[in-house]
Amino acid sequence: MDRIGTDESGKGDYYGPLVVAAVYVGKGDDRKLRNMGVRDGKKLRDDRVLSLERKIKDGFEHDVVRISPGKYNALYDKLGNLNVMLAWAHARAIENLLPRVICDMVVSDQFGDERFLEERLMDEGRKVRLVQRPRAESDLAVAAASILARAAYLRFLKGMRMKYGVIFPKGAVEVYEAGKTFIELYGLARLGEVAKLHFKTTEKIKENLKQL
């Protein structure tokens, strides 16, 4: 069955962007994806993710929405809710992809209330059937999207490392040292350029600085 799969990356990471990807998978494409070795991007090593990214981009219609940390913090202040922001980003990726494909079904991960995304799409006049479910990565269309999102996240993180000369760890553990280094180099006011400020991690980094 043809469908669009969507997934996000960077949601649980303190540093770096939030990325949402959408991939269109047509009838009979599942076998192609399976043969390529596509599965949940979270379960693949970084180098494998980057090699699969090229194959997916070459073989399938897709769209990737990147929300930089600065834009992320501004949107979070405005929307006040991570799930609303996620819905906005998923809808954006779907909207960008729909003009290029003929498809009325979208499969995505469960995040909050599915009405968030449905309402966003209806606002744009899109008539698609939305299927939101836990562990949606078991669907190959969602798995392909998770790989594109993950690859875009990794590239963005690499770009930040080149720009600021600081190695930003993934996840939300062991991020304090990088935060301390960044603030020493660029100041606390610019932390929002590289990190998601609403994480409790921000307060912990500030507390660590006070103790020094």
Added chain:
DNA sequence: GTAGTACCTCTGCAGGACGC
């Protein structure tokens, strides 16, 4: 307010497959 459940990330460990 708290517990449960959904998502994300990471590391570490164990078991199987594969090549030398």
Added chain:
DNA sequence: GCGTCCTGCAGAGGTACTAC
């Protein structure tokens, strides 16, 4: 047989939302 790689699972860190 041994070393390497892949895969799956568990646990710990983060987030939000819902139900009680």
